[in-house]
Amino acid sequence: METVRQLKKIIEKNGPDRSDYGMLDSLLHNLTDQDFVAIQQSDLLKNADLLKDDKSIMGHIFTKPYGYAGDFHIIDRIYTRNLNNNYVKWDQYSLENSAAQAVRNRKSYFQKLMHKKVKNWTSDKSIELLNVASGPARDLKELYDQLYNKSIINTTCVEMDAKAIVYAQNLNKAHLNHINFIQKNIFRYNDTTKYDVIWSAGLFDYFNDKCFVKVLNKMKTWLTHQGEIIIGNFNQDHNPSRKYMELFGDWFLVHRTKEEMIQLAEKAGFDRKNITVKSEAENVNLFLHIKQG
Missing domain, CATH: 3.40.50.150 (Vaccinia Virus protein VP39)
Incomplete structure (x- = not known):
């Protein structure tokens, strides 16, 4: 699946460059429900380092160290644009998207x-x-x-x-x-x-x-x-x-x-x-x- 290939490429280089933002936005926005479930069930995200480590923005949200998404810690990181040096590209993308x-x-x-x-x-x-x-x-x-x-x-x-x-x-x-x-x-x-x-x-x-x-x-x-x-x-x-x-x-x-x-x-x-x-x-x-x- 082309979507998986593109996502895998971005994950392997530890996050999107700014030149990738438009492509990644479009890729995610156009995901069908079937593709969404397929990616969820694949090993692609399960093996992604950023989602195993709560020091990254999305890793914190995914692992839910306080038991729930959107906890006080992550909200304040969004407020203060606090990114982690090990996940700069992912955190920058996370902090610059529309929801953040x-x-x-x-x-x-x-x-x-x-x-x-x-x-x-x-x-x-x-x-x-x-x-x-x-x-x-x-x-x-x-x-x-x-x-x-x-x-x-x-x-x-x-x-x-x-x-x-x-x-x-x-x-x-x-x-x-x-x-x-x-x-x-x-x-x-x-x-x-x-x-x-x-x-x-x-x-x-x-x-x-x-x-x-x-x-x-x-x-x-x-x-x-x-x-x-x-x-x-x-x-x-x-x-x-x-x-x-x-x-x-x-x-x-x-x-x-x-x-x-x-x-x-x-x-x-x-x-x-x-x-x-x-x-x-x-x-x-x-x-x-x-x-x-």
Whole structure:
């Protein structure tokens, strides 16, 4: 099979040169389901050094040292463009593809959103922010670094991975008087606090539709009257990196269309007139915005 031959050639030279990017993108994008399964079941990827070593970007994603794909460590490597010298070509390709750029864009998306909230804030009270599945929390670190009045935002982070919390606390050690980390599965988490902003960028595309609606229902009870929920989800209609993520990283997400996200919000009891869907510049990450009223 020509596809296997070309992939084998790239693997044998320890990754694509920049001149190979277009060819590799096209090769992966055009994989048939049959070819995808054939490559999965072959020895081609099983014998690839980069997928045996969690020091490479895709090797980390594939081997899942923390038990799940998209963990705090790999997300922060994507944020900081941290590549390994033994896998420079593969890591460069991994960090420059559309999905990686979209992950970096969602950090900027969050920060711009919060700066706008701060600019328009008129209350004497702090903005109450709930960050669900906060991961490395580099988005928060950079946000607080930029704020003149750091007390204007009070943040609660709910994160299931204890190691992610330790990492995030260390990264945010200068701001811990404004950030509270809680280790909890969101399905078991209950709260009496009312939040002005509820943000979750990298969680809901691991949920099936039933779980998606269930968590949105919970969030609805935590929202202030003028509050807003923002949920990130990978775009069913546009993710050029999808087959690379799935084939090389064994990283499968539930991709959704804009309309599917709107319909799920409606099932959770929100009025369609209060629901919008936006995207970051790559149009790979969609953002469901829901206002209470």
